[in-house]
Amino acid sequence: MVYPSLRDWLFSVKTFAAAMLALYLGLLFELPRPYWAMATVYIVSNPFVGATRSKALYRALGTALGASAAVLFVPPFVESPYLFSVVVALWTGTLLYLAISDRTARSYVFMLAGYTMPLIALPAVFNPTNVFDLAITRTEEILLGIVCASVVGGAVFPNRLAPSIVERTDGWFRDAVFYATETLSGHIAGASISACRQRLAATVNGLELLLSQLAYDHTRPDILNRTRDLRGRMQLLLPIMSSLADPLVALLGGQRERPAGLEPLLADVVKWFNMPLRPASQGRRPDPEADALRGRIAALQPPSAALATWEGALLSNALWRLAQLIDVWQDCRALRHLITAEDGTWKPRFRHWRLGGTERYFDRGIMLFSTASAVGAIIFACVLWISSGWNDGAGAVTLAAVACCFFAGLDDPAPQVFKFFTATAASVALAGLYLFVVLPHVHDFPMLVILFAGPFILVGTLIPRPQFNLATMLVAVNTATFISIQDAYDADFFVFLNSNLAGLAGLLYAFLWTQATRPFGAEIAARRLMRSSWADVALSASKQPIEDQRNLAARMLDRLMQLIPRLAATDDHRHPSIESFRDLRIAFNALDLRRLRPKLGGEAPAAIDGVLDGIRAHFETCISRRGRQQVPESLMSAIDAALARIVALGLANAAGAANAPDAAGAAGAPNAAGTPNAPSSAATSARQLRDALHALVGLRLSLFPATIASLTPPAPPTEEPAA
Template identity: 30%
Template sequence: MSTPATSVQASPSPSPGRQLREAASEWWQTDFPNWIYVFKMVFAGLLALGIGYALNLDSPRSALITVFIVMQPQSGMILAKSFYRVVGTLIGSVVVVLFVGLFAQTPELFLLASACWIGLCTVGSAHNRNFRSYGFVLSGYTVALIGLPAALNPATTFTSVMTRVTEITVGIVCVGVVSALVFPQASSPGLVRIIRSRFTAFVDLIGSTLGGTSDRKQLEATNARFVGDIIGLEALRSSAIFEDPEVRLRSGRLTRMNSEFMALSTRVHALHQLMNRLHTSSNASAQRVIDMISPYFREVQPLLTRSGGEPVMGALDAADAALKLDAYKQELPRRVRATRTENAQLLDDEAILDFDTASELLYRVIDELHAYTLTYASLVQRRHEREQWEHNYAPKTSMVTASIAGARAAITLIGLSTFWILSGWPSGSVAALNAAAFCAITSAAPDPAKATRTVTMGVVVAMVLGYVYTFHILPRLDGFWMLAAALTPVLMMAVLLTTKPKLAGYGLGICIFFPFLAVPDNLVHFDAAGYINEAIALIVSLVVTTIAFMLLLPPTTNWTVRHLEKQLRKQVVQACFGKLAHLALQFESGTRDLMHQITVLTSSRPGLRQNAFGWMFATLEIGHAVIELRTELQAIRSGNPGLLPPPAYAALDRLRETLPELFNHPNPATRAAVLSANDGAIAEVQQAIGPHYRERSERHRLQRTLSYLHFIRTALLDPYSPLQPAPKDGQDSNSNITSGTNGASHAA
């Protein structure tokens, strides 16, 4: 009997109506918000321009340009940027009046003072974060924008300052009102999405890490993503508090969540690394330790799931998870002690240390996970006791790189100002002030030279379009409405370009400089020579800025990355000798902030980035253990100083003194010195514990101290740590590691 042929039936293609609905749905979700943003910004800009003309301001185009400078998708970001723009402008205006009063008769001194002020403001901009840096930029930019013309005509200084502040205020008010009333896009929904997605991602990480399915590379990639999430959440929070009173009521809890998340993610990574090291060990006792502690790992995941088996995501579900975590945390120490007692005869001293360290880390993970979950659950309430949190996120910026950025801006202004004075170029002031401004504005970009080049191309387009509008279209227009209609197509195109990441620089150049060149003042001048002079001045200023970023210690050089990496390692020095009050949060946030800066600079250099992440994990592991060790020792010294003998205190102090040298100058000699000091401290603490009877609280305190020391030792011996000596020529870097451990998971 013949076998019937199996026919494969092709799936029917969707109907044209369904395809149209899917395309419309995709356009609504992706492109429609961008078009709403374009219409809002153009409308706000033209509104500001019209009000500027109605108020007979000298240069209404400044109000229009202000709209495009502060434009952001979310209203909270606009309000935050506008606030710091006003503050920066007011401070800069005061400095203008001061400098003009002091140096009106000596333009050389005025330019030198202005260059120094702009350099200082650029340092402040590079040293700060979020839109606070923009306030510093505007403070310096205002001195150049108002001060240079005012220095030539000192009698008009006060009028120029008042006009400038009025024009900026008009632009800020218009963009704020339009953003808040016309299809408002709030920052708070994005904040909620980040909080929820991060909590869900961390629940998954806990499950995979403690469940034994996460390897080293996966864990490091997840932690790398968390670095960006921490910085992003803080940036969104600082913007959303301007627009949403509900966010302001929860600002302390959001900051607290970020702090708890940093501590928790560090602890989970440390536990995972310890278990990986146990898996690479050939000692049979290490496998017994794994078998003893693994059942506790498997009990954590159910605590973070709902009754239906789905993971906890919302704040309401987190409240139930917090209750389960609290009950588990209360029982965990008793159960771990029982497990230790049952197996004590089967373990050697090293294995007991491993078990005590792993169980202590597990308890800390549960404790901090409980705190993090409690804070997340508290967000459903408008007011809560967990709002009382005064330990703010503490960014860390290298003063060396910030000072280089300031010096670059000052040198650029001095160079162009000198050329302006010596050549008598009528538009030299325009070139000088724009170069200084862009040196400050683009210093924070990942590749400032590239960013300035793209803006330069946008300025070239703006120059051509501006010439056509100024000399061929404007003379044929009558009244504001015709002017608005003529400007709208170009402004819409420019704003639309800013929504495309690869074209944003071109759009920004057109948005700012097309109005500068093409939009007339209240008293219209048609001066072709003046127009060409100003256009050339803008191009020259941006070319000089690009050259300055390429020649004057560019931020994208390997030197900058290595310097930031050195600053990252120096965080261990802070952990060893900083004041213990709030030290853990300062250490965590500073380390991650430096890593975020390195990540931005090494987007196209994965080798440098991977090396820096290795140092971040080593710094976090050892630095955190040192802070906890110091905290424990402080409690012992204040509560029961006789618990440890003097030789133990001396050995612990010796370890704290040798660790900074290892991270300042990592080499085999300093690593050997730290290992020797650490082994000596372990021996002294073990001798203090002794076989004799001690109260449970005293023994547990000493065991915790021993656990921190043992964890530092295992971190120093980690075969994948950058602290390990580089392999000799011809030697496999993994030759001393069990085969197959690269990226091994600590199977539970």
């Protein structure tokens, strides 16, 4: 068992002090429900100042918006209870959809506005004339708790968010080192490697929310931008490593003779990856090890003539990807130094047309279904409440609405809703113990603080831990709410029992509803993500115009980061994450070919068209048949034919350059005016042909990984004799 750390105890004591301050001020100002101020402190408090401030601001905005909606909708619809139920449900559903469409801290505004409206509006149906006062006092109580949590959290031993992000990235660095070590050793599969991929993706996904809170941590804009740059390169490392794995397996496995110098180079790259991160004071120093590795990569590059063999083509592809990997890793290390030191400038090593996209992927179908499930739950609960005439039924509906909103973004929300139910049941028991056993003997506020201190501080030490966060936060919030402390002791056992049993009934109803309407879990989400990725692969290989290829690449990469954890949560081993990486590489290589095609001459464009058409047709078949299909052999033939055309062009260019040494030597040399000559078209074409060759080799390896050990040379096509 891991006991709470000093940081956990400090957070708990600070939160308890803020909660007692909020409760005291609520009693002093004679607010009707001062316990809401106390509960709000536990809702918005976070171990980090930036997260607390952002959550406090967004909760204030969400509460004000939800309260305003209650004031707007209650008077005109209160006489039509069933219609009013639909209005409440649609409001909550609309705001819930907006909340799950925003993966930043700002989503809290919409979430709070969504379920605050029924929290205020439903109890007000019995006294609609009081809805304005109820909305105002509820807002005041919550704002009081927000202010107390923010002031105490920011003034007493504030804990900044930026160091925590550095700690998380350091964990990512350790996982990346292990993943690189295994990949560069020729290992691409296994339980430990799969688990490492999942941790890498989870860290990248988790940083998105933290970065949205970092701006509230008094972090300078340049450091915030560097942190975003670091996350972007962390996201790129996985697909680059995956694209390097297949050519390495082909070169180092089987009976093929291994290229001279490659294995020592890979071993030294692994050593460089395992070098400890430099202290912040050394972050701006150059990285001579990386420069030396790049020089060795350049020295191992095969000549143009060697690209006519698979060994040469594979080696060229592997070295190209290895250079990209070194550039990205050097950028990650440099950015980590700059973020830690909060000083210095950065010149990126990795530059690519795919960088800079901002688009994210959202499964709108799943989101709409989740929202519709919550809307249906609220409407049906209201119908049960209205038809039964249950006076305390409003409490059941409101807690059901809160539970459905809280976990709507999860693939399988039912287990979390049940945790909500069990935590609330524990809160009811604890609140009953306090209300009917302890509080009758309390006669002043200091004694109340002393009696609250033990349980609340102990529970508070577990809130910072992710595995206990939900349950312990709910226990603290619900216990404070259920005790319902007023300026004078006034407890009725039957009122307490009826109101809290209504809440438990609402949560149990939410659990049963969620299990009935959303029993699918992560499997269906993974399948939908897979089919969506196939659609983008088909788009990448089509002739359809793409408005912004960078945004398309960003969307595909973001979807892959969502898919990897879901694949780990399913029992379907037919679609492991390694195949999803290959799908992404196929799309990226197809996009590269689309960009290169107009610049190539001869018969290469027609051959590339045949490859792209085959890729598009294959993935459209996968989509229509709702499952991964075997890649047709005709596509392999098309790729090999395109490779042969590219090799033929490369050999022709090399021969032309050899026959014109003077022209080749003059390219780039100063002319009479002292300015460099333009490079020859042959030299430019050679770079483009090599890029096309890399894309085609990547497609061959990704689409037909089972044939890696039996590749045959892409010999140039035989020309037909002249008539």
